[in-house]
Amino acid sequence: MKKHRWFAALAVMVMAFAVAGCSDGSSGNEFASGSLGGSGNSSGAGNSGVDCSKCAVGDFVLKDGTILSKDKTPESGTVAAVIVRAAADGKPALGVGIVHSTSRLAWCTESAAGYSTDITSLHSTYKDGRDGWEKLKAACPDAESNPENYPAWNYSLTYAETNGLTGDLATGWYFPTLEELYTIYKNKNAVNESLSKAGGSTFGTSWYWSCCQYPSDYDADGARALNFDYGGMGTLYKHNDLDYVCSVRAFN
Secondary structure, eight states: OHHHHHHHHHHHHHHHHHHHOOSSSSTTSTTTTTOOOSOOOOSOSSOTTOOOTTOOTTOEEETTSOEEOTTSOOOTTOEEEEEEEOOBTTBOEEEEESOOOSSOBOSSOTTSGGGSOOOGGGBTTOOOGGGHHHHHHHHOTHHHHOGGGOHHHHHHHTHHHHTTOOGGGGSOOBOOOHHHHHHHHHTHHHHHHHHHHTTOOOOOSOEEEEEEEOOTTTOTTEEEEEETTTOOEEEEETTOOOBBOOOEEEEO
16 A cells, blocks of 8 residues: 555656746745745744854854854764754744754654644645644644654654753754755755764755645645755655654744
8 A cells, every 4th residue: 555655656746846846946946936925933033042143054053052163163962953044034043953864754644633634734835834833733633642643743843852952952943844944955065064064964865854734735645845856845645754854943
Protein backbone atom coordinates (compact mmCIF):
# COMPACT_ATOMS: atom_id res chain seq x y z
CA MET A 1 0.00 0.00 0.00
CA LYS A 2 2.73 2.44 0.93
CA LYS A 3 4.65 1.68 -2.23
CA HIS A 4 1.59 2.52 -4.30
CA ARG A 5 1.00 5.75 -2.38
CA TRP A 6 4.66 6.76 -2.82
CA PHE A 7 4.38 6.53 -6.60
CA ALA A 8 1.20 8.58 -6.41
CA ALA A 9 3.07 11.13 -4.34
CA LEU A 10 5.77 11.37 -6.99
CA ALA A 11 3.14 12.25 -9.53
CA VAL A 12 1.79 14.91 -7.21
CA MET A 13 5.25 16.44 -6.87
CA VAL A 14 5.70 16.63 -10.63
CA MET A 15 2.33 18.33 -10.93
CA ALA A 16 3.25 20.76 -8.16
CA PHE A 17 6.44 21.80 -9.94
CA ALA A 18 4.62 22.36 -13.21
CA VAL A 19 1.85 24.43 -11.64
CA ALA A 20 3.89 26.45 -9.14
CA GLY A 21 6.93 27.17 -11.30
CA CYS A 22 9.16 26.93 -8.23
CA SER A 23 12.23 25.18 -9.57
CA ASP A 24 14.53 28.15 -9.20
CA GLY A 25 14.81 31.64 -7.74
CA SER A 26 13.51 33.46 -10.81
CA SER A 27 10.74 36.04 -10.81
CA GLY A 28 8.29 33.29 -11.72
CA ASN A 29 8.93 31.53 -8.43
CA GLU A 30 6.02 31.49 -6.01
CA PHE A 31 8.23 32.47 -3.10
CA ALA A 32 10.40 35.02 -4.84
CA SER A 33 7.36 36.84 -6.17
CA GLY A 34 5.85 37.13 -2.71
CA SER A 35 2.63 35.40 -3.71
CA LEU A 36 2.55 33.41 -0.50
CA GLY A 37 0.38 36.03 1.13
CA GLY A 38 -2.01 35.65 4.03
CA SER A 39 -2.21 36.93 7.55
CA GLY A 40 0.60 34.71 8.79
CA ASN A 41 1.41 34.64 12.48
CA SER A 42 0.25 37.27 14.93
CA SER A 43 1.69 35.87 18.15
CA GLY A 44 4.95 37.25 19.52
CA ALA A 45 7.78 39.03 17.74
CA GLY A 46 10.75 36.85 18.50
CA ASN A 47 12.21 35.87 21.84
CA SER A 48 13.87 37.99 24.49
CA GLY A 49 17.35 37.41 25.85
CA VAL A 50 19.22 37.01 22.56
CA ASP A 51 19.73 40.21 20.57
CA CYS A 52 19.95 39.42 16.85
CA SER A 53 18.79 42.81 15.61
CA LYS A 54 22.11 43.34 13.81
CA CYS A 55 22.82 39.75 12.85
CA ALA A 56 23.72 38.83 9.27
CA VAL A 57 22.95 35.60 7.46
CA GLY A 58 25.50 33.03 8.56
CA ASP A 59 26.17 34.51 12.01
CA PHE A 60 26.21 32.10 14.94
CA VAL A 61 23.93 32.12 17.97
CA LEU A 62 25.91 30.47 20.72
CA LYS A 63 24.42 28.33 23.48
CA ASP A 64 25.16 31.03 26.06
CA GLY A 65 23.02 33.51 24.09
CA THR A 66 25.86 35.53 22.60
CA ILE A 67 26.42 36.16 18.89
CA LEU A 68 29.54 35.24 16.93
CA SER A 69 30.28 36.64 13.47
CA LYS A 70 30.09 34.28 10.51
CA ASP A 71 33.71 35.27 9.78
CA LYS A 72 34.83 33.56 12.98
CA THR A 73 35.15 29.85 13.73
CA PRO A 74 33.22 28.82 16.86
CA GLU A 75 34.56 26.42 19.43
CA SER A 76 33.25 22.89 19.13
CA GLY A 77 29.88 22.30 20.75
CA THR A 78 29.12 25.97 21.44
CA VAL A 79 26.62 26.78 18.65
CA ALA A 80 22.83 26.57 19.00
CA ALA A 81 21.75 28.09 15.69
CA VAL A 82 22.88 29.75 12.48
CA ILE A 83 21.08 32.86 11.23
CA VAL A 84 19.24 32.24 7.94
CA ARG A 85 17.34 35.55 7.73
CA ALA A 86 18.40 38.96 9.01
CA ALA A 87 15.85 41.12 10.83
CA ALA A 88 14.11 43.42 8.31
CA ASP A 89 10.72 44.73 7.24
CA GLY A 90 9.19 44.06 10.63
CA LYS A 91 10.32 40.43 10.66
CA PRO A 92 12.70 39.18 13.37
CA ALA A 93 15.91 37.37 12.53
CA LEU A 94 15.44 33.66 11.92
CA GLY A 95 17.86 30.96 12.94
CA VAL A 96 18.05 27.26 12.12
CA GLY A 97 19.21 24.65 14.59
CA ILE A 98 22.56 23.17 13.64
CA VAL A 99 21.35 19.58 14.06
CA HIS A 100 18.78 18.17 11.61
CA SER A 101 17.04 14.81 11.71
CA THR A 102 19.48 12.03 10.89
CA SER A 103 16.70 9.89 9.45
CA ARG A 104 13.67 10.68 7.32
CA LEU A 105 10.46 11.23 9.26
CA ALA A 106 6.73 11.23 8.59
CA TRP A 107 4.73 14.46 8.87
CA CYS A 108 2.22 12.40 10.84
CA THR A 109 1.18 8.77 11.10
CA GLU A 110 -1.83 7.31 9.31
CA SER A 111 -3.53 6.89 12.70
CA ALA A 112 -3.12 10.58 13.59
CA ALA A 113 -6.17 12.82 13.48
CA GLY A 114 -4.18 15.20 11.30
CA TYR A 115 -3.70 12.65 8.55
CA SER A 116 -7.05 13.19 6.89
CA THR A 117 -7.97 16.54 8.46
CA ASP A 118 -8.07 19.62 6.27
CA ILE A 119 -6.16 22.03 8.53
CA THR A 120 -7.00 25.22 6.68
CA SER A 121 -4.85 27.39 8.97
CA LEU A 122 -1.78 25.42 7.83
CA HIS A 123 -2.29 25.73 4.09
CA SER A 124 0.66 26.79 1.92
CA THR A 125 -0.11 30.48 2.47
CA TYR A 126 0.84 30.14 6.16
CA LYS A 127 4.09 32.11 6.42
CA ASP A 128 5.29 32.41 10.03
CA GLY A 129 5.39 29.08 11.82
CA ARG A 130 5.72 30.27 15.40
CA ASP A 131 2.16 29.32 16.31
CA GLY A 132 1.96 26.30 14.01
CA TRP A 133 1.79 23.81 16.88
CA GLU A 134 -1.13 25.72 18.39
CA LYS A 135 -2.91 25.64 15.04
CA LEU A 136 -2.32 21.91 14.74
CA LYS A 137 -3.59 21.24 18.28
CA ALA A 138 -6.70 23.31 17.66
CA ALA A 139 -7.56 21.14 14.65
CA CYS A 140 -6.25 17.81 15.95
CA PRO A 141 -6.85 17.00 19.66
CA ASP A 142 -4.41 14.07 19.64
CA ALA A 143 -1.46 16.33 18.84
CA GLU A 144 -1.03 17.33 22.48
CA SER A 145 -1.90 13.98 24.03
CA ASN A 146 0.03 11.87 21.49
CA PRO A 147 2.80 13.98 19.92
CA GLU A 148 4.45 10.77 18.71
CA ASN A 149 1.69 10.69 16.08
CA TYR A 150 3.41 13.71 14.51
CA PRO A 151 7.12 12.72 14.15
CA ALA A 152 8.29 15.71 12.07
CA TRP A 153 6.53 18.18 14.34
CA ASN A 154 7.81 16.45 17.46
CA TYR A 155 11.39 16.53 16.21
CA SER A 156 11.30 20.29 15.66
CA LEU A 157 9.50 21.09 18.90
CA THR A 158 11.89 19.05 21.06
CA TYR A 159 15.05 20.47 19.48
CA ALA A 160 16.12 22.36 22.60
CA GLU A 161 15.56 19.43 24.95
CA THR A 162 17.28 16.95 22.63
CA ASN A 163 20.31 19.20 22.22
CA GLY A 164 20.66 20.36 25.83
CA LEU A 165 19.79 24.03 25.31
CA THR A 166 18.94 26.05 28.40
CA GLY A 167 17.88 29.55 29.43
CA ASP A 168 16.21 31.63 26.74
CA LEU A 169 17.23 29.09 24.11
CA ALA A 170 15.27 26.32 25.84
CA THR A 171 12.04 27.56 24.23
CA GLY A 172 10.78 28.98 20.94
CA TRP A 173 11.88 26.26 18.49
CA TYR A 174 9.37 25.21 15.86
CA PHE A 175 8.60 23.39 12.60
CA PRO A 176 9.25 25.82 9.68
CA THR A 177 6.73 26.86 7.05
CA LEU A 178 7.30 26.36 3.34
CA GLU A 179 8.30 30.01 2.97
CA GLU A 180 10.76 29.79 5.87
CA LEU A 181 12.35 26.72 4.30
CA TYR A 182 12.66 28.60 1.03
CA THR A 183 14.43 31.43 2.86
CA ILE A 184 17.01 28.88 4.02
CA TYR A 185 17.31 27.54 0.48
CA LYS A 186 17.93 31.02 -0.97
CA ASN A 187 20.79 31.50 1.51
CA LYS A 188 21.94 27.89 1.37
CA ASN A 189 25.60 28.51 0.55
CA ALA A 190 26.20 31.00 3.37
CA VAL A 191 24.16 28.94 5.80
CA ASN A 192 25.99 25.71 4.92
CA GLU A 193 29.38 27.37 5.33
CA SER A 194 28.50 28.33 8.89
CA LEU A 195 26.82 25.01 9.67
CA SER A 196 29.98 23.25 8.53
CA LYS A 197 32.13 25.45 10.79
CA ALA A 198 29.82 24.61 13.69
CA GLY A 199 30.07 20.88 13.03
CA GLY A 200 26.35 20.77 12.23
CA SER A 201 24.08 19.27 9.58
CA THR A 202 24.38 20.97 6.21
CA PHE A 203 21.61 21.21 3.61
CA GLY A 204 22.40 19.00 0.62
CA THR A 205 20.00 17.99 -2.14
CA SER A 206 17.34 16.27 -0.03
CA TRP A 207 13.70 17.04 0.66
CA TYR A 208 12.68 18.74 3.92
CA TRP A 209 9.17 18.75 5.34
CA SER A 210 7.40 22.02 6.04
CA CYS A 211 4.54 22.38 8.50
CA CYS A 212 2.23 23.38 5.66
CA GLN A 213 -0.58 21.31 4.23
CA TYR A 214 -1.64 21.17 0.60
CA PRO A 215 -4.85 23.15 -0.08
CA SER A 216 -8.05 21.24 0.62
CA ASP A 217 -9.26 21.31 -2.96
CA TYR A 218 -6.60 18.71 -3.73
CA ASP A 219 -6.12 16.26 -0.86
CA ALA A 220 -6.26 16.64 2.93
CA ASP A 221 -3.65 13.89 3.50
CA GLY A 222 -0.89 15.74 1.63
CA ALA A 223 1.73 18.02 3.15
CA ARG A 224 4.28 20.34 1.52
CA ALA A 225 8.02 19.73 1.26
CA LEU A 226 10.94 21.62 -0.30
CA ASN A 227 13.78 20.17 -2.34
CA PHE A 228 17.14 21.69 -1.41
CA ASP A 229 18.74 20.75 -4.71
CA TYR A 230 16.83 23.26 -6.84
CA GLY A 231 14.26 24.88 -4.53
CA GLY A 232 11.23 23.10 -5.96
CA MET A 233 8.26 22.35 -3.76
CA GLY A 234 6.25 19.16 -3.80
CA THR A 235 3.55 17.28 -1.97
CA LEU A 236 3.77 13.91 -0.25
CA TYR A 237 1.28 11.87 1.70
CA LYS A 238 1.74 12.82 5.33
CA HIS A 239 2.56 9.28 6.50
CA ASN A 240 5.55 8.89 4.16
CA ASP A 241 8.81 8.86 6.11
CA LEU A 242 10.76 10.21 3.16
CA ASP A 243 11.79 13.74 4.18
CA TYR A 244 14.21 15.29 6.62
CA VAL A 245 13.34 17.87 9.26
CA CYS A 246 15.03 20.94 10.72
CA SER A 247 13.99 23.26 13.53
CA VAL A 248 13.97 27.06 13.44
CA ARG A 249 13.63 29.90 15.94
CA ALA A 250 12.89 33.61 15.71
CA PHE A 251 15.20 36.12 17.42
CA ASN A 252 14.68 39.80 18.22
